[in-house]
Amino acid sequence: MKVLITGGAGFIGSHLAKRLAKDGAEVTVLDNLSEQIHGADTDFAPDLRRAANCIYGDICDREQLTRAIRGQDAVVHLAAETGTGQSMYAVGRYSRVNLQGTATLLDILVNRSSRSVQRLVVASSRAVYGEGAYRCASHGRVHPSARTAEAMAAGRFDPICPVCGGDVSVLATQETAPLGASSFYGLTKQAQEQMVLLFGRSMGINAFAVRYQNVYGPGQSLANPYTGLLAAFSNLARAGRDLNVFEDGLESRDFVHVEDVVEATASCLAPTVSGHHALNVGSGEATPVIEVANAVIRHFGSTSRVRVTGDFRVGDIRHNLADISQIRAVTGFVPRRRFRDGVVDFLDWAGRSAPVDAGFDRSMRELRERGLLGVRATADLDLALAETALS
Numbered sequence: 001m002k003v004l005i006t007g008g009a010g011f012i013g014s015h016l017a018k019r020l021a022k023d024g025a026e027v028t029v030l031d032n033l034s035e036q037i038h039g040a041d042t043d044f045a046p047d048l049r050r051a052a053n054c055i056y057g058d059i060c061d062r063e064q065l066t067r068a069i070r071g072q073d074a075v076v077h078l079a080a081e082t083g084t085g086q087s088m089y090a091v092g093r094y095s096r097v098n099l100q101g102t103a104t105l106l107d108i109l110v111n112r113s114s115r116s117v118q119r120l121v122v123a124s125s126r127a128v129y130g131e132g133a134y135r136c137a138s139h140g141r142v143h144p145s146a147r148t149a150e151a152m153a154a155g156r157f158d159p160i161c162p163v164c165g166g167d168v169s170v171l172a173t174q175e176t177a178p179l180g181a182s183s184f185y186g187l188t189k190q191a192q193e194q195m196v197l198l199f200g201r202s203m204g205i206n207a208f209a210v211r212y213q214n215v216y217g218p219g220q221s222l223a224n225p226y227t228g229l230l231a232a233f234s235n236l237a238r239a240g241r242d243l244n245v246f247e248d249g250l251e252s253r254d255f256v257h258v259e260d261v262v263e264a265t266a267s268c269l270a271p272t273v274s275g276h277h278a279l280n281v282g283s284g285e286a287t288p289v290i291e292v293a294n295a296v297i298r299h300f301g302s303t304s305r306v307r308v309t310g311d312f313r314v315g316d317i318r319h320n321l322a323d324i325s326q327i328r329a330v331t332g333f334v335p336r337r338r339f340r341d342g343v344v345d346f347l348d349w350a351g352r353s354a355p356v357d358a359g360f361d362r363s364m365r366e367l368r369e370r371g372l373l374g375v376r377a378t379a380d381l382d383l384a385l386a387e388t389a390l391s
Helices: 011-022 046-051 062-069 091-111 149-153 184-203 229-238 258-267 289-300 325-331 339-350 360-369
Strands: 002-006 026-031 052-056 074-077 119-125 134-136 140-142 168-170 206-212 214-216 243-245 255-257 276-281 306-308
Touching: 002 011, 002 062, 011 026, 011 046, 011 052, 011 258, 026 062, 046 052, 062 091, 074 091, 091 184, 119 184, 184 206, 184 276, 206 258, 214 229, 214 258, 214 339, 229 243, 229 289, 229 339, 243 289, 255 258, 255 339, 258 276, 258 325, 276 325, 289 306, 289 339
Parallel strands: 002 026, 002 074, 026 052, 074 119, 119 206, 206 276, 214 255, 243 306
Antiparallel strands: 134 140, 134 168
16 A cells, blocks of 8 residues: 655654554655754654655645655545644644645645545544533533633633533543534644545545544654643653643543554554544543643652642643544554553653753743733743643
8 A cells, every 4th residue: 555644754643654664555754844843853764764755845835745645545644733722823824734734635636637545544633522521410411611711710620511500520522522622723623624524525535534632652742842741741850840730630631652543543544444434542541630740750750849730721621531432343443552551651762862941931921922821820930831732
């Protein structure tokens, strides 16, 4: 199989490229080596070059993308801007890369004279759901609206039942849940997956939108302030800096190891799998953020303290737990890496490099200046460093 991976030099893409090449696929990678993601690196990693034909290029460059697509059997579309908080003020940039880039890809596929591509996979996100699914004692399964800044500033962090305003408890979110993105990033992911599924049906090719949860693992960028909670905490703990845990620390996330994400994505390329599906890709486990912070400090034997401050970010969700029964039914994928084991894998890898000043202070100030960061209990903004990419 000949496979093009857009954004293939990134965290997930590079792992996927090597996995597919190992299985005998002929892999092509298209990537612009964004400085925010790759730092000062201006070339493809040697091991990725050995696994794939690497093309330096922009997803919105129609001529380049047309050449890259020619002769491919499948396209895995990972190229995207991914900072949830950043998307709320870098609107034009996120629109161009995520929306126009996907539109350019589909325009080429629809209008090409020789239709070799018969399979299309797009990286979506759990961000399309907003808060996701909860249970109300009186009204059963409900899908709360986004929490308000006023409620969180008053320390009321839990969502409420949209029917009666009562307490709710988290449920695993199914793919059939209403879509309710609470960030522009989430909206672009929603649009991307709907575009891919729509045109997959119209062109008669297999199409899949894989809704990644909180992906982590070796190879994750430690220099990108929007890359994720674990990378942020690992940098801070190794530098002996305090970890600011937002809200009350009980907010939770479904952390899924990159090896499982790669297997889930690759499963959509199997010739026995067909149709047009949006599929959750997660571990099926929810881990509270306070547990993550303490685990990182213990692992490194750090002198850092955990500060549960009550700070919050507008647009963040309270809990994330994916129902992963659908992807098992469609592709047979089952996650293998439990978080308690996978996090050791990641932290061992991170500990082999020096801690990085990834610009957390700057990113948090950007949010505060635009009214997107709520500081409830701390007067020192420099403490608010660690959750710029939590959702």
